[in-house]
Amino acid sequence: MTLRLFDTATRTVRDFVPLTAGEVGIYLCGATVQAPPHIGHVRSGVAFDVLVRWLRRTGHRVTLVRNVTDIDDKILAKAADAGEPWWAWAATNERAFTAAYDALGVLPPTYEPRATGHVPAMVELVDRLVDAGHAYTTGPGDVWFDVRSYPEYGALTNQRVDDMVPAPDDASGISKRDARDFALWKSPKPGEPTSASWDTPWGRARPGWHLECSAMARRYLGDAFDIHGGGLDLRFPHHENEQAQSRAAGYGFAQYWLHNGWVTQGGAKMSKSLGNGLLVDVVLQGVRAAVLRYALTAVQYRSMLEWTDDSLREAEATWDRLAGFVERAAEKVGAADLDEVAKADLPDAFVAAMDDDLNVPAALAVVHEHLRLGNGALASGDLVVARTEMVALRAMLDVLGLDPGSPQWAGRGGDERYARALDAVVAGQLEARAQARADRDFATADAIRDRLAAAGVVVEDSPTGARWSLRPEG
Numbered sequence: 001m002t003l004r005l006f007d008t009a010t011r012t013v014r015d016f017v018p019l020t021a022g023e024v025g026i027y028l029c030g031a032t033v034q035a036p037p038h039i040g041h042v043r044s045g046v047a048f049d050v051l052v053r054w055l056r057r058t059g060h061r062v063t064l065v066r067n068v069t070d071i072d073d074k075i076l077a078k079a080a081d082a083g084e085p086w087w088a089w090a091a092t093n094e095r096a097f098t099a100a101y102d103a104l105g106v107l108p109p110t111y112e113p114r115a116t117g118h119v120p121a122m123v124e125l126v127d128r129l130v131d132a133g134h135a136y137t138t139g140p141g142d143v144w145f146d147v148r149s150y151p152e153y154g155a156l157t158n159q160r161v162d163d164m165v166p167a168p169d170d171a172s173g174i175s176k177r178d179a180r181d182f183a184l185w186k187s188p189k190p191g192e193p194t195s196a197s198w199d200t201p202w203g204r205a206r207p208g209w210h211l212e213c214s215a216m217a218r219r220y221l222g223d224a225f226d227i228h229g230g231g232l233d234l235r236f237p238h239h240e241n242e243q244a245q246s247r248a249a250g251y252g253f254a255q256y257w258l259h260n261g262w263v264t265q266g267g268a269k270m271s272k273s274l275g276n277g278l279l280v281d282v283v284l285q286g287v288r289a290a291v292l293r294y295a296l297t298a299v300q301y302r303s304m305l306e307w308t309d310d311s312l313r314e315a316e317a318t319w320d321r322l323a324g325f326v327e328r329a330a331e332k333v334g335a336a337d338l339d340e341v342a343k344a345d346l347p348d349a350f351v352a353a354m355d356d357d358l359n360v361p362a363a364l365a366v367v368h369e370h371l372r373l374g375n376g377a378l379a380s381g382d383l384v385v386a387r388t389e390m391v392a393l394r395a396m397l398d399v400l401g402l403d404p405g406s407p408q409w410a411g412r413g414g415d416e417r418y419a420r421a422l423d424a425v426v427a428g429q430l431e432a433r434a435q436a437r438a439d440r441d442f443a444t445a446d447a448i449r450d451r452l453a454a455a456g457v458v459v460e461d462s463p464t465g466a467r468w469s470l471r472p473e474g
Helices: 037-058 075-084 086-103 117-131 168-172 209-221 232-247 288-296 309-334 338-343 348-355 362-378 383-400 407-413 414-437 442-454
Strands: 004-007 012-015 023-028 063-066 134-140 142-145 184-187 198-200 203-207 222-232 252-258 264-265 457-462 466-469
Touching: 004 252, 012 466, 023 037, 037 063, 037 086, 037 222, 037 252, 037 288, 037 348, 037 383, 063 209, 075 086, 117 134, 117 142, 117 184, 117 198, 117 209, 142 203, 142 232, 184 209, 184 232, 203 209, 203 338, 209 222, 209 232, 209 252, 222 232, 232 252, 288 309, 288 407, 288 414, 288 466, 309 362, 338 383, 348 362, 348 383, 362 383, 362 466, 414 442, 414 457, 442 457
Parallel strands: 023 063, 023 222, 222 252
Antiparallel strands: 004 012, 134 142, 142 184, 184 203, 198 203, 457 466
16 A cells, blocks of 8 residues: 555645655754743654654655754744843753653654754845745845745645735834735844844845745755645745745745644643643653653644643553553563564554554554454463564554654653662562561561552562562553
């Protein structure tokens, strides 16, 4: 079966055919580093990480470009409010995003360019647009894209120009040809630091947000590339404007557009402006990183993910079932190394689900069927089947970035503090139980075992001593 993806531009599910067979270029709109990330911000990184893993698993060489927008109005304003240099403010928040991606097992991009490092490429693109009659100036530093000069403007989001709202960067009061024209270069505002602008052929200015991505995508992926991705909220005006300026300049730009749904609370998009943001580093103080990743991964990427108090509880119970089986099976039949997992055949139903626009819920249904078979094999003592199911389960979860046997998630979820603390507490209880049994104080030994069982810890006696595991949920 061919991988099929929902292309936002055509509003259809299309067979995915890369421009160059066996190679895929992806540009993913990354962070605007105005503040630390909340879980809504990182959903895009997790969703496209699954796409990258699937493409690589199916034999493609993937080049992933995930940019960093390290200069814009909000960064300048928030840095000024905090009394920090804008570039230091941006760097601090960029590190916070990197830490969040790393904690959630998001593979690093092939390239992670910063906007401020690509000003010459932006000047080149605008110069081309001005020469072609698609851009004009209204004063020193201000350059605008003329939306009516490009007949296909609005095609990505299926809008007519006359029905669109004016571009938000019109607040300066500058007289443009059309209120919907958007900024390519922006002259400095009063009070902004001189370090936040550059000399250009049109005067001293800083780049417009949309311009940055067009220039960086072409720099690393060429005139045309396969997939452009990002959050659903970026479709308009950001991605519409990117496509317009790049194609007006004569470049093929993205062949497929993919957009992930939002994380919502009470039906509202998660954002700091609504006061309902959940910062990743705060969430990870109370939940294992693998559990948070599972919660963000389990919903199909185009669907809205409604975040409730039950979201993490359900993800935690499921993760414990998966990781618990892998741990028990490894103890019985030996652990599979990463190379074996990476080369294992994937169940046909799992492959079909992933090829169906990355239908992760359907793929997880296959995972849970193999979990059931694996647990049954362990219970019946069929170690050959148990090992087969363990490898298959790990291989499928590896595609989702959730292999419990990987170094990322060793110790039931990647937080060694929890693993060490639990191991020490249980080990102490098992030592006390062993001593009670040696003293033939079976009442005390049974009481210790019962207390552990009530806490979800299963104790099994064997010729080599007691071993323990967490009781599977459900």
